Amino acid sequence: MSKDKIFIFDLEGDGVNPSKIHCLVVAYQSDDGWVQYSTTDYNKMRSFFMKKGRIFIGHNIARWDIPVVERILGIKVSNKIVDTLPLSWYLYSNKLKHGLDDWGTEFGIPKPKITQGEWEGPLEGETKQQFIDKMLHRCREDVKINCKLWDKQIKDLTNLYEKADPWAIINYIMFKIDCARKAEESRWKLDVARCEEALASLEADKASKLDTLIKAMPKVPVIKVVSKPSKMYKKNGDMAVAGVKWFELLKEQGLDSSNSEDVSYVSDLKLPNPTSVQQKKSWLFSLGWKPQTFKYVKDSDDSGRSFTRKVEQIYIDRKGEKMLCPSVKSLQDKEPAIEALEGLTILTHRIAILAGYLKNVDDEGYLKAQISGLTNTLRFKHKTIVNLPSVSKPYGDIVRGVLIAPEGYELCGSDMSSLEDRTKQHYMWDYDADYVKEMQTDDFDPHLDLCVLAGFLTQEQADMHKSGEAKFSSERSLGKTANYACVYGASGKTVARSSGGKMTNEEGNKLVEKYWERNWAVKAIADDCVTKPCLKQNWLWNPVSKFWYSLRYDKDRFSTLNQGTAVYCFDMWIQEFFKRRPQITGQMHDEVILCIKKGFREQCAKLLKDSIHSVNEQLNLNRSLDVDVQFGDTYADIH
Structure with a gap:
């Protein structure tokens, strides 16, 4: 790829969802290295982004900078883009944080700090030019960091892929990020009224269960520790008030008056906390609980010697849900309040989902199916709309049912049949x-x-x-x-x-x-x-996708190979139907959610079926792939 086509840029706006762009800083390569130029002029910005044949590189530009540029400048950016954030997710999966701030620390280029709201405009006593200079400085430093990051990434990709073209994996990851961007642009309609009603109902159910448990569980003793007063007597030899109280305490606790050690005693009893694991276990043991399920945790003693600690479990995992262990349920005849423990964890989870919807819904009543990263097999890590229980699970019909299609439209849910099998x-x-x-x-x-x-x-x-x-x-x-x-x-x-x-x-x-x-x-x-x-780190070669995948542990060879292949097949299917209909509302694991006009079910199903047929022809796997297609007004109707 010719270096003269590559331009690294960053921009500053007046907020997370900006109404204006303060400045644009661009870097290009010369014989002496990276050279920067900047502008605050919208027309010059338009000219930069509209010029054909360029490759735009930046950090999180696919899902933030480019959409902002298109919305505020009123243009369509058609040039190729490379986002260094998802490339960082791919290349350095063992790294905990991937922001420019973290990379700046690694490169010795501190990212300038700007306080909340400082980007909105000049502070008191600050001129407009001083404010713009501050924004330009922040932007320039970000571009410096990104230049270092891109230099590192293209070098590391070249080393990883050796003689193969590293742009194949770059293009694949950029396609995935484009899918994420399209989902964020499409958004997903939330039935706000039903969501609020359901949240209130579940919170009432949870409060009722907690109240039942508070009444049944033993009160918790408050331990107070009292030390012997340093001054037991007054200067005239009479006993001080503190001394009197000390001897009264010793008498109450049945201790000898000569005792000088700290005295611990129960000063009060407070209401139990049903969300405290330790308090719940103490209560269950008092009822005669004999644990049957354990979690084995690796630990070490003071000398550093490792051992495995056995931790008794109240709940067991059943099809992704926390259910009461049979050993706990067996106590229900003795203590009916045990029933309130059942479903408490599930209720808490469902409440968090609904509350998350309402926290993230926009003014028009829409959510975004956002992502937060990539796994080592290049599957999306989701946020906002994540870990949704199926309709067969408790309250699954509610948390899915509030995700709907707008008026005149319906949802299409299509998943790849037994993909990993x-x-x-x-x-x-x-x-x-x-x-x-x-x-x-x-x-x-x-x-x-x-x-x-x-x-x-x-x-x-x-x-x-x-x-x-x-x-x-x-x-x-x-x-x-x-x-x-x-x-x-x-x-x-x-x-x-x-x-x-x-x-x-x-x-x-x-x-x-x-x-x-x-x-x-x-x-x-x-x-x-x-x-x-x-x-x-170690890497595993996938002969179907022809990409390298980060291998966490050697025992994960087959799962990394198989899951990476499944994700690649899934993405190829999306790529095929995007050629005719580039819209997606969300994707979960091996499922896509589309929003279509009512009356077009047959055409949509045909497109999805034809697309998987095309993928089968391209990949020529030993086992053909297939998809299932469903339609409905809510997410609960389609999956």
């Missing part, structure tokens, strides 16, 4: 084609299959479960636990722990053993993965 089968085909063919039969159930192999069920029982003649859901859940855990290299002990006390370590070991007998190809694929160290 299909990409897994693609990789397994060359190793164990017979097993892949078996997995593709209509009635294949991997969880029942594992239970049969491990001797938890007979084949006849598994067949009866499939046909509905009998139910072996409890046994099947053990196979499901093992299937999901083993992909990430879990041991038999870990699988047993994950079952919530439903299986022994021996049974966990048996499931793990049989899982790997059945899925030996997964280990073989992982062993054959190409990895290398670079940029102070």
Whole structure:
């Protein structure tokens, strides 16, 4: 890429959602390095952004600077852009913070500090020129940092990709960020009235549960510690008031009058706090609680010697939800208030979601499906609209149902069918084609299959479960636990722990053993993965996307390969339908949400189906990809 086409820029406006641009600073490369120029003139800014053939580089420019430029200057920026923020997410995934402030510290270029609201205009006693000079200084320093960052990034990308063109991964990441920008521009309509009503209802439910628990739980003693007064007597030899109180306290506590040590006693009893884990556990133990589920935490003693600490759990994870452990529920006959514990964590989570909606909704009643980063497999990290429970979960219909389509429109929800299973089968085909063919039969159930192999069920029982003649859901859940855990290299002990006390370590070991007998190809694929160290971390090569992915742990080889492939396939599908309809309201995992005019369902479904067909032709995987399409007025209707 020619250096004379590259321009790094930054701008300053009068707020987070600015109404005007104070200044623009641009850097370009000369023989002597980066050279800056600046302007406060809108026409010169328009001329800069409208000139063809340029590549614009900046930090978070895709989702902030460029939209601001287009809105305020009234132009459309059609040149290629490169955003150094998502590139930082990709290249340095072990870095906690990626802002220019943090990079400036690393490069020895401090980012100028400006207090809240200082960018709005001149402060008292400050001239307009002094204010502009301050904005220009801030902008210039930001551009200096970004020049250093881009120099580092293109060098690191070149080292990582060696002889391959690093612009392939740059273009891919920029496409992903463009998707995020389009979602933010589209926004998502919130039924504000229903959201407020639902929030009030859930908060009332939570308050009722807390009140029940406060009445049932024991009051908490307030411990007061009193030291012997330094002056027990007056100068005339009479006992001081402090001395009198000290001896009275000793008498009350049954202590000898000669005691000079600190005295600890219960000075008061305060109402219990039902959100305190320690207070809840103390209460449960007083009721005779015998914990069955534990979390194992790595710790170290004062000498630095490591050990594993066993922490009893009140709640267990069931399909992503915190449910009361059976050992706690068994106390309900003895103490009916235990019922109030059930669902308290779920209520708190749902309340936080609804409150987040109302906090972030704009004046027109819309939310933005924003992102906060990329995972190591290049999947979006979401914020604002994140971790939404399905409609089958408690209150899931509410938190999804308040996300709606505007009048005259409806939502289209389309997700890729069993995406990670299909990409897994693609990789397994060359190793164990017979097993892949078996997995593709209509009635294949991997969880029942594992239970049969491990001797938890007979084949006849598994067949009866499939046909509905009998139910072996409890046994099947053990196979499901093992299937999901083993992909990430879990041991038999870990699988047993994950079952919530439903299986022994021996049974966990048996499931793990049989899982790997059945899925030996997964280990073989992982062993054959190409990895290398670079940029102070390990990387894994993906033969489908032809990109390098950060590899956190060696045991994550297959999951990194498979998840990265799934994300790439998903993005290719979006890229295909964007060619004809570049709009997206949101995307979650392997699902897209579109907003379409009513009366166009057939055309929309055809576009999505045709697009995945095109992806299948391009990738030519060993397992074809497919999508499901649903329509409705609310998010609860479509997923």
